[in-house]
Amino acid sequence: MTQINLTLNVEDLKDHLMNSNLDAVVKSSLVLILNQMMETERDEHLNADAYERTSARTDYRNGYYDRDFLVSIGKINLKVPRTRNGEFSTSVFEKYQRADQALVLSMIEMVVNGVSTRKVTKIMEQLCGESVSKSLVSTITKKLDPIVNExxxxxxxxxxxxxxxxxxxxxxxxxxxxxxxxxxxxxxxxxxxxxxxxxxxxxxxxxxxxxxxxxxxxxxxxxxxxxxxxxxxxxxxxxxxxxxxxxxxxxxxxTFHFKKNLFDRMPKKQAEELKHALLRIFDATKPEDARALKEEFMQTYDGERGYETVLSLLDDGFEDAIQFMNEPLGFQKKLRTxxxxxxxxxxxxxxxxxxxxxxxxxxxxxxxxxxxxxxxxxxxxxxxxxxxxxxxx
Known part of the structure; x- marks a missing residue:
């Protein structure tokens, strides 16, 4: 992948993110991301993945408890992981506050803007001094799938x-x-x-x-x-x-593409005159007026050398290109291209x-x-x- 050089003003980025009008989609994404970060922390604390048999395991999972968390976009409800001996404590809330909430919100913003995983990890470190693994960024990104799919x-x-x-x-x-x-x-x-x-x-x-x-x-x-x-x-x-x-x-x-096709095949001789005559046809607002102007155009240039291709293309595609004229006049400009x-x-x-x-x-x-x-x-x-x-x- 081509190396992208980003010039990042951290304070401006934080200010932009914190004042963004984030909707329910981003709010749901934030819940998914924070829950995933806590889940990853518990895995690291236990030194074992879910259902993994290993002598290196330090403790066992013990479900979750609900916690309401107030952020700039409103209150969100999170599932906080627990362990049996109760020694595990997530650092997500502390990190989130310390980073002025830029960590997670920046991830969402960057995912939507197409920033690569490698760049996300580097920018996260600039934002809040916390390194983020590529695998975590990838996992977080995949958590957006249910939202996009829905x-x-x-x-x-x-x-x-x-x-x-x-x-x-x-x-x-x-x-x-x-x-x-x-x-x-x-x-x-x-x-x-x-x-x-x-x-x-x-x-x-x-x-x-x-x-x-x-x-x-x-x-x-x-x-x-x-x-x-x-x-x-x-x-x-x-x-x-x-x-x-x-x-x-x-x-x-x-009609934009159709007219371009016609213009590209016009003989250079009298090109401006031809273009003006064609534009008159598609500037009409009623099908019957457009058909009359088209017939006039065909008769004017019929039999002239170099005009055969233009006339053939116009005749073949004309009716499909004036269907917008059957709609209300106020709609026509938006419907023709x-x-x-x-x-x-x-x-x-x-x-x-x-x-x-x-x-x-x-x-x-x-x-x-x-x-x-x-x-x-x-x-x-x-x-x-x-x-x-x-x-x-």
Whole structure:
């Protein structure tokens, strides 16, 4: 893995973490992490793992007792380990207070931001003078799995998602001693309140019809109903999977990518004039107006040398690229492209660039899921909607 040089201002980091608006997800993570740290301490005190037979054992486990612990994000309930002779005492509470709570909160923050295990151990030592083993960081990270899995498998039948944006991007994963590319499938839905949710995440071998069909089956198994419109790029496998998986659903081809394909194949002669004419077609707000402008364009350049490819592409993809015009005028700008997924993808990429190669598929799912959970909180906060009908303005 490439060595990453981090410049860390400890006091600024502590201040940032302590004043973060941490929600219930992070609160649950904190409980899991502190419990795991105490469990590890007891193992070290006993000099034996659970159910391990060894002459080096110094004592035996004796269950747990509950303890409420007040932290900056509220009161949490912890399971404190006990031993038979009562000599074991955890240092977690003392260390937690001494580190101004930065130890655990920093771990959570760094996991979500894609910092490597090796870097986490070094930063922890800078933060509070306490060394943390790589194995403990890995164990703590795995404790986030139930939280991410619960979010990724939550029911989708409590809300109808009329519009859904889907996309896939590639990451590198280590598998059987080899580095391979894997596809990350993501779906963002606009619910009946016109607010966005990240409704689907999966990591699969490649972007294909089979992969997309599996992804849609996973959504339907959670109660997802056929949307009115799905917006995506023109991947053939994705388009075929949408047609087979959702009867009655229209497909909107991303106009940004479609227009770019057309522009790239235009002859240089009269290119600006051609672009302007094409933009007029997709700036229309009614299907019948767009069709009239398209026919005018086709007739104007039909038979001219060098324009055959552009005209053929436009004719083939036109109807799929104007489906957004059947929706309310106030919605159309948001429905004609997949641009709203670009920031989401950049958030994933920002973390992925730090890691470069995920150690396994589960670690990729865990990290990307945590990133998406965090990103979802920024989508359309409060009473803000993603789309507004003209009648509401």
């Amino acid at each position: 979010w990724a498998s939550r029911p989708l039948n409590v809300m109808y998602y009329k519009y859904v944006f889907v996309d896939a991007l590639y990451i590198k994963v280590r598998e059987h001693q080899r580095v391979v590319s894997k596809a990350v499938y993501v779906a963002v839905g606009v619910n009946s309140q016109l607010k966005r949710e990240v409704i689907g995440l999966a990591v699969n071998h490649s972007e294909s019809k089979e992969g997309w069909t599996q992804f849609f089956s996973y959504l339907k198994s959670r109660g997802f109903q056929s949307p009115k419109l799905m917006i995506s790029d023109a991947h053939k496998g994705l388009k075929a999977a949408i047609q087979e998986s959702f009867v009655g659903t229209s497909w909107q081809r991303c 997949t641009n709203n997924l670009e920031r989401l993808n950049s958030e994933i990429r920002r973390r992925e660039r730090v890691i470069r190669i995920f150690p396994n598929t589960q670690s990729a799912f865990r990290l990307i899921g945590a990133v998406l959970m965090d990103y979802e909180k920024s989508l359309d906060p409060g009473e803000r909607k993603y789309m507004y009908d003209e009648k509401e303005n």
